[in-house]
Amino acid sequence: MNRRKTKSKRDVLEALKSKGSAMSHEMLEAVVEDYNRATIYRILNRFREEGIVHRIVGVNGKQYFAICTNCEKENHNHNHIHFQCNTCEKVECLNEELQINLPKGYVLEGFNGLVSGLCSNCS
Amino acid sequence: MNRRKTKSKRDVLEALKSKGSAMSHEMLEAVVEDYNRATIYRILNRFREEGIVHRIVGVNGKQYFAICTNCEKENHNHNHIHFQCNTCEKVECLNEELQINLPKGYVLEGFNGLVSGLCSNCS
DNA sequence: TTGTTATTGCGATAATGTTGCAATAATACA
């Protein structure tokens, strides 16, 4: 399964990089040129498999995708909290790492921590 | 806007109480008698307004509702983390309270912290 | 018992995300 470089992938990656904060499908659609809905989702999920981006689930239940920073190959640290603005919908990574203690017998596999409120632009 | 006591409300509340952990619409539908989808959602959102239940958004983007415990009227503490099992889909409240520091200019309004993994039954 | 209106059921609708399949195009290789 060899990967191929395509314009759509470049466009999506470029959009995510230049935006800085996390983006939903909807946000991406507004920025990149007109690709099919399925194509964009497939690209995002592919990126996620490859460890290029990580996913945040918003309070609205929507998926947001953000470029991985501070992540090494094979060693991702996504235990940071995210912030979602209730007004402008922006989703960003906070630096806050946090430590989680689970009860006995529980196995941690993922973390999705989301603080919602007003960002500095909207407060 | 006076509230009225109905069988559907009693049933939903009873289901949530006896289950102990958070429930999705789907889970509720399987337990209570046959009410319309919209009715159940309206009841849940009503309960939320009244501060009887709180809502957790799962990693799957679905809504889960749990009875409020440790909450006083007008003073809810929902800054606790929740745990969702990737196998049996169960969602429960963890005792872990956590402290969140936001950057300057940010206003906190809500928190949805979700750890996913395997519960003690499924691990 | 009766009137008011909160609540419900029904149907339609919106939004998000995935999938199967045939067409297209990126890439390896002759």
Add this chain to the structure above:
DNA sequence: TGTATTATTGCAACATTATCGCAATAACAA
């Protein structure tokens, strides 16, 4: 450079979750 392979795309259909308008129903106050 030309050709074959197959990863990727577009399209349409589908699944799921959740909300909403409206008319019918039923809780409850008087």
